[in-house]
Amino acid sequence: MPPLPLWLSLAFAFGVAPLLAILALTAVHFVLDRLLAQRHAPVLRQVLCQGRSALAVAVGLLAVQAALPAVELPGALAAAAERLTALALVAALGWALTRKVAAVFDAYLEGNAGADENWLIRRxxxxxxxFRRLAIAAGLAITAGLVLTAIPAVRAVGLSLFASAGVAGIVAGIAARPAVSNIxxxxxxxxxxxxxLGDAVLVEGEWGHVTEISSTFVTITTWDQRSLVVPLGxxxxxxxxxxxxxxSQLIDTAFLYVDFTVPVEAIRAEAKRILEGTKLWDRRAFAxxxxxxxxxSMEIRVLMSAANSGDMFDLRCLMREQLIGWLAREYPQGLPQERLELARPTQRRAA
Incomplete structure (x- = not known):
């Protein structure tokens, strides 16, 4: 049987074979989608949906590698094609595996979405x-390392650099210490x-909520919508x-400084009335x-509770405003006062 033309061999190895493999993979995905459609399997569905492009590339490259021995290519061209497809296959498999691992974490993240007040869910x-970011970083690093070590020129250069540049390695290790410590x-x-995520924290005198935790830093959004970026360390x-x-529940206080003549029982009754008239108070604590x-003056502490930090801030402000207004109406002289007693001058007796 006469050998096939070169263009026909290349079309079969790099066109027909991977196309058939990708079509077969598409059919398998279709069947699995139909099987999982009626089942409550969020993790399996997420793993099946994500990384399909990477898996299709890997399957296509695997088909190319399987088809190369069957076609007759010149020696140099065959060796180059096998080398390139092998490197691309390693990269595609690493890409696909990393996407599948990330899909597992994404499925559990979707299952724990919402309910910001539940600290167990936020945990x-x-x-x-x-761990998702660490897994992706590890997958990319391992894939890049396998690809680079599979290239003889790069591997030789890397080994020679490590063998002849010990001091440079120490310097690089010292320079990378912050990154490693953050990891x-x-x-x-x-x-x-x-x-x-979602915690209300006080860092460097700034109050805000944790909105992002990356592999190297934490972003805290303050109450005035600024972003405070803090290293993980x-x-x-x-x-x-x-x-x-x-x-998320909190107990906090509001202080009031009044004159000694203001009755404490009246302040207590007014503070209770203010709390009962607002939805910000969760009725857990009051004193x-x-x-x-x-x-x-005397210091009056009003202790109260709220469901979260935002409600507590608003409740403290409301308590101060309402009590000051009540004092101005009912006890106008109730604010701290200066007391002075003027002594009458002694009258001189007539000589």
Whole structure:
């Protein structure tokens, strides 16, 4: 049998074979989609849907490698084609596997969406996001390493550099120390959970919510919509104030400084009336107490509770405004006053 023309061999190896393989993969995906459509299997459906392009490329390259020995190509062309398809196949398989691993994390993230007030859900979401990014970074690094080591020229250059540049390696290691420490801090943060997505925290005197946890930094959106970007290592080395570590519910206080003549029972009754008239109070805690007596005033502490930090801030402001207005109406002289007593001058007796 006479050999096939070169163009026909190339068309079969690089066109027909991968096309047939991709069509077969499409049929398999169609069948699996129909089987999983009636089942509650979110993880399997997510894994099946994501990474299809990468898997199709990998299957096509695998078909090319299988078809190359069957066609008669010149020696140099055959060796180059096998080398290139092998490298591309490794890259495509790494890409597809990384996408499938990320799909598992994405499925669990979708299952834990919403319910920002539930600290258990926020804890799981934080762990899933951190480990998802670490898994993707590890997959990309391993794939790139396998591809580079499969190229003889690059491998030889890399080995010679490592053998002859020990000092440069030490310098590079020192320079990479912050990045490595941030990666380790990210793993520690995912395991120990000092902060989570959605937590209300006080960092560097700024109050805000944790809106993003990346592999190297944490973004905190402050109350005035600014972004405070903090390295991950900060949370492992310095103390922070987490208002929602175990629960979103909070107990806080509002202070009032009044004159000694204002009756405390009247303040207590008015504060209770203010709380009962607003939905910001969750009815868990309430108290009005004299916590300090100073030279010209007494300190009244109004203790109250709210479901989250936002409601608590609004509740404290409402309590201050309402109590000040009530004092101005009912006890106009109730604010701290200066008391002076003027002694009458002694009258001189007539000589």
């Amino acid at each position: 799981r979401r934080t762990q899933l996001i951190v 380790i801090a990210g793993i520690q943060l995912a395991l120990t959970q000092p902060i989570r 900060y949370f492992m080395e310095r103390p922070i104030r987490n208002w929602t570590k175990t629960s 009005v107490q004299v916590t300090d007596i100073r030279e010209r």
